[in-house]
Amino acid sequence: MSTEYIQAAYDKVNQANLIMMQALDFSYTEAWHENLQNIANGVLQVIDGQPNPEIAQKIQALYDQVDWDKFSERERLQVLQLIFLEAERQDQLQANHQMTPAGIAMLLTYFASRLLQTRGQSKETPLKVFDPTVGTGNLLLMVQRGLEEGGYQVASVGYDNDDLLLAIADQSFKFLDRQAKFYYGDVLQNLLLEPVDLVVADLPVGYYPLDEQAKTFKANTMDQGTPHAYAHYLMIEQSLKYMQEGAWGIFLVPTQILQEDYSAQLVQAIAQTGYFQAFLNLPEGLFRQAKARKSVLMVQKQGGGAKQAENVLIGDIPDLKDQENMEKFIDSFSKWSQDVL
Incomplete structure (x- = not known):
């Protein structure tokens, strides 16, 4: 058409x-x-x-x-x-309510597919995919489509605390004849969620207002002087709690997150139950302002044969329209994923 x-x-x-x-x-x-x-x-x-x-x-x-x-x-x-x-x-x-752009969602779908393939993820049993901040559902929808086209049987779950965006996600999946379960609520509370095989999320950036609940997290930064804990830090730690051994979490985070004063708190929280495996900066041209630039953080849950990568993958993703350099990047990522797994 x-x-x-x-x-x-x-x-x-x-x-x-x-x-x-x-x-x-x-x-x-x-x-x-x-x-x-x-x-x-x-x-x-x-x-x-x-x-x-x-x-x-x-x-x-x-x-x-x-x-x-x-x-x-x-x-x-x-x-x-x-x-x-x-x-x-x-x-x-506001930025936290905006749709994850299609080009970025496609890139995350490639990362997820490659990591699952290298890990030897079965296509005979349902693949449980979780988005803890699903919004309108575009990221989860594109990841699910890509994985199902690759032969996986995907069982998706999305959480959000915005009922309107969540309702749009629900109806979008219905409009496209895709299946998923959506839940309204605070994803940083205790969840009735079975361990998942993959987490994908375009994380909202800001403070989490419930201080007492934040204190139950290792990634809580209030004792370091912040007025409240950072919600995006807590969501990464929370996601790890609900991941299967060896499962992957792929998160969109602010590029400057590792330069923040409290980033060590996040790294320590990840290290409790997971491995910090990769941090890849998205192309600058995808963002109107340098401060809005995002990166792809990849973490892996400990156990199930997972191990800390000898070489944490850190670098820049080339312009998505630069075919030659993108092919080189994909080849490099493919080789790295085989080494780490």
């Missing part, structure tokens, strides 16, 4: 969002959730007479102009991604 059809579908959904937004006094993101739910379920929901018949007719007319049955899953996903980029623009969403 040509890009014109994808753009046309985006335009119709965007119009429906703008109409819903104005009629119900919603944010763009709220309107998008309402329309996505309607599209995924195949029926326009009316509650207490809202939207009114005139508005409902206009929105339904827009729905009827898109034949989703003619769209592949990848094309549907592209429309979802375009709409959420518009939501970021319309609602000026």
Whole structure:
């Protein structure tokens, strides 16, 4: 299908969002959730007479102009991604609520696939994948798609404390006919979660406000002088608690995280039950500002034959459009993953 059809579908959904937004006094993101739910379920929901018949007719007319049955899953996903980029623009969403870009999600999918393959992960039993801060679900969705295309039977679980973003993730998976379980709540509390084979997360950056709970973590930095503990530190430690022996955690973190005054606290917390295996800086060109740059942190749970890499992989990922250097990087990563495992 040509890009014109994808753009046309985006335009119709965007119009429906703008109409819903104005009629119900919603944010763009709220309107998008309402329309996505309607599209995924195949029926326009009316509650207490809202939207009114005139508005409902206009929105339904827009729905009827898109034949989703003619769209592949990848094309549907592209429309979802375009709409959420518009939501970021319309609602000026804070950085912690923004979608993980598709290019970065694809790169993390490659890392996950390569590490699982080298580890000898079985394709005969369900592969448990966990995103502790799932948001709208784009990262988890792309990782799950990539792994399932590689022959894995993926059982995904996502947590988030933002009910609207979580609802969008749930409906996005439904729209694409993918299965996952989503839970609303504080992921830093005790979880009813079986040990997982893989963790992927685009970690939110900021303070965790519940000081008493933070004190139960080794990565708590309050005794070092911070007003509260760093949420992203705690989430890495929490993820390790729920990983199988030998399982991998792949996290997007601020590039400057290892230069922070309290980074030793994080490294020590990882070392309690895991191994700090790799830290790779994403290309600068992917970020509008240098301070917004992110890196890929890879940790591995102790046990199950895992060992500390003799050479922790630290470096820069080349420009994703630089085919020659990307091929060299992938070859280097492949060799390193074989050595570490």
